[in-house]
Amino acid sequence: MTIPWANPQAAYVAYQVEIDAALRRVLQSGCYILGPEVEAFEAEFAAYCGAAAAAGVGSGTEALHLALAALGIGPGDEVVTVAHTAVATVSAIEMCGARPVLVDVDPASYTLDPQALRAGITPRTRAVIPVHLYGQAADLDPILDVARRQGIAVVEDCAQAHGATYRGRRVGTWGDVGCFSFYPTKNLGAFGDGGAVVSCDAALAERVRLLRQYGWRERYTSSIAGWNSRLDELQAALLRVRLAHLEEDNARRRRLAGLYGGRLAGGPVALPAEMPYGEHVYHLYVVRSAWRDELQRFLAARGVQTGIHYPVPVHLQPAYSRLGCGPGALPVTERLAAEILSLPMFPELSADDAGRVAAAVCEFA
Numbered sequence: 001m002t003i004p005w006a007n008p009q010a011a012y013v014a015y016q017v018e019i020d021a022a023l024r025r026v027l028q029s030g031c032y033i034l035g036p037e038v039e040a041f042e043a044e045f046a047a048y049c050g051a052a053a054a055a056g057v058g059s060g061t062e063a064l065h066l067a068l069a070a071l072g073i074g075p076g077d078e079v080v081t082v083a084h085t086a087v088a089t090v091s092a093i094e095m096c097g098a099r100p101v102l103v104d105v106d107p108a109s110y111t112l113d114p115q116a117l118r119a120g121i122t123p124r125t126r127a128v129i130p131v132h133l134y135g136q137a138a139d140l141d142p143i144l145d146v147a148r149r150q151g152i153a154v155v156e157d158c159a160q161a162h163g164a165t166y167r168g169r170r171v172g173t174w175g176d177v178g179c180f181s182f183y184p185t186k187n188l189g190a191f192g193d194g195g196a197v198v199s200c201d202a203a204l205a206e207r208v209r210l211l212r213q214y215g216w217r218e219r220y221t222s223s224i225a226g227w228n229s230r231l232d233e234l235q236a237a238l239l240r241v242r243l244a245h246l247e248e249d250n251a252r253r254r255r256l257a258g259l260y261g262g263r264l265a266g267g268p269v270a271l272p273a274e275m276p277y278g279e280h281v282y283h284l285y286v287v288r289s290a291w292r293d294e295l296q297r298f299l300a301a302r303g304v305q306t307g308i309h310y311p312v313p314v315h316l317q318p319a320y321s322r323l324g325c326g327p328g329a330l331p332v333t334e335r336l337a338a339e340i341l342s343l344p345m346f347p348e349l350s351a352d353d354a355g356r357v358a359a360a361v362c363e364f365a
């Protein structure tokens with residue numbers, strides 16, 4: 001029996017009674033789009049993050065797109081972010097007509113290098129998107145410092161970091177705006193697509209609410225030009241169930257990471273570092289090896305499925321070669337892409353199975 005690297009179905013099984021009740025409640029209500037479930041989820045998620053307001057939207061990509069649009073970013077503007085991320089971070093920048101400027105990451109945290117940010121800023125720069133990768137916050141203090149000096153906005157990509165903290169406060173509340181994805185495998189996952197924008201600036205969140213539904217303040221009257229990127233009632237109801245268990249699920253992920261850390265210390269792979277500035281929520285448990293492909297095959301032969309997040313950095317993807325950032329431009333990112341391997345990590349993974357995974361890794365010499 002293969003141990004998967006992620007298992008969203010296990011979350012359904014774990015909370016089946018509550019999830020089935022929520023589904024029935026929405027189906028019987030007759031209200032399926034932007035109703036009481038979305039409103040309640042927005043309030044509960046904003047409170048969880050410690051933000052003034054949240055707006056439920058169609059996906060994580062759309063959360064970034066809407067946040068940038070709400071900040072007034074568009075054609076002629078540049079937005080700095082990393083190439084070591086999901087392609088969604090970069091496609092969201094282009095969706096609002098701005099130009100992505102891709103920079104390198106810090107070799108310890110794998111997140112935006114503040115020095116590289118400084119070097120990537122031009123007179124056209126309007127925003128920076130730090131990505132809180134694998135469940136760990138980027139080093140926000142120096143990033144916020146650069147942004148304040150330059151007068152640019154900070155849009156946090158929190159798609160992999162629901163509940164992670166930086167200096168004791170949750171991610172998404174440090175910058176101008178925080179963007180979340182509820183893709184099923186994320187720490188807070190829906191059973192379909194979904195996303196949210198949170199902000200400590202209630203007016204900014206309100207602008208996102210207008211943009212996500214044709215700019216309507218009142219039905220059929222577009223006060224600004226928006227589009228359709230709504231969270232639906234079913235997903236919101238299911239997210240409310242899962243949000244109530246997020247702390248416990250993140251604690252399980254942290255315990256599994258502790259187990260991996262103990263069993264793999266001194267072994268054949270480099271382990272992820274938990275930076276001293278915050279609490280990692282281990283969306284992914286990513287190890288490194290110079291023999292990554294061999295290790296992946298070795299583990300597969302022993303019933304351990306692994307992932308690679310991500311095998312080709314954004315600047316080396318065929319679609320983005322036009323950004324003019326070729327091979328060799330981002331050495332830390334490129335080295336990571338060749339060495340990283342995501343071991344199985346999800347709250348329902350048993351300690352026994354995690355032990356099997358660790359034993360298999362240690363057999364690789």
Ligand SMILES: *Cc1c(COP(=O)(O)O)cnc(C)c1O
Pocket residue numbers: 059060061062085086088089131157159160181182183193194195
């Ligand atoms: C998942 C993810 C996104 C995109 O979210 P979707 O809901 O799939 O659109 C954006 N950024 C990062 C870092 C992600 O991991």
